[in-house]
Amino acid sequence: MWRFVFGLLVAVGTVLLVQLPSSHAWPESCGNNKTHNFSWGKRGYYDRLMYSVEEVKASSFLRKLSYDVTIPPKGTPQKGAITYLEVLDRYTDGNGGCAYLNGGGIGFRNVTLHIKSQRNKGVNFVINVYGLFN
Numbered sequence: 325m326w327r328f329v330f331g332l333l334v335a336v337g338t339v340l341l342v343q344l345p346s347s348h349a350w351p352e353s354c355g356n357n358k359t360h361n362f363s364w365g366k367r368g369y370y371d372r373l374m375y376s377v378e379e380v381k382a383s384s385f386l387r388k389l390s391y392d393v394t395i396p397p398k399g400t401p402q403k404g405a406i407t408y409l410e411v412l413d414r415y416t417d418g419n420g421g422c423a424y425l426n427g428g429g430i431g432f433r434n435v436t437l438h439i440k441s442q443r444n445k446g447v448n449f450v451i452n453v454y455g456l457f458n
């Protein structure tokens with residue numbers, strides 16, 4: 325009996341390990357706050373706003389949106405090193421999406437954010453990226 329239970333646990337554990345590709349296991353939820361603001365780094369006195377991007381997408385019936393945004397987009401000029409960035413949710417009713425860091429960011433010259441919506445919901449974020457111009 326115990327041998328069987330142990331075997332089952334090992335099997336379940338193996339499946340879990342196999343199913344969790346490290347960088348793409350985004351959490352199911354981003355907390356209970358009504359507004360999903362996120363920030364990374366710390367804004368210094370000399371930091372200036374380098375990019376301000378509106379990330380707005382309509383909902384998709386029965387689907388969750390899940391995609392990456394890079395600021396500045398590939399192929400466009402990079403203005404400087406990033407010191408602080410904030411993602412401000414314009415939804416104030418808990419229906420907004422979540423944002424996760426997926427590349428670059430503080431100390432880099434670009435940042436890639438992974439954006440997720442809730443099922444049947446859209447996203448409406450303002451992304452402000454601060455840093456030191458070249």
Ligand SMILES: *[C@@H]1O[C@H](CO)[C@@H](O)[C@H](O)[C@H]1NC(C)=O
Pocket residue numbers: 354355356357360361
């Ligand atoms: C919820 O809001 C509080 C206060 O603004 C903040 O400290 C906390 O990090 C937020 N939690 C999440 C999961 O966003």
Ligand SMILES: *[C@@H]1O[C@H](CO)[C@@H](O)[C@H](O)[C@H]1NC(C)=O
Pocket residue numbers: 357358359360361412413
């Ligand atoms: C989210 O950020 C906006 C803009 O700074 C602010 O007005 C709002 O109070 C913030 N919400 C929370 C829950 O921190």
Ligand SMILES: *[C@@H]1O[C@H](CO)[C@@H](O)[C@H](O)[C@H]1NC(C)=O
Pocket residue numbers: 394397398399428433434436
């Ligand atoms: C971010 O910037 C680095 C360095 O310039 C570049 O190699 C990389 O391709 C950029 N990432 C994206 C997703 O544009």
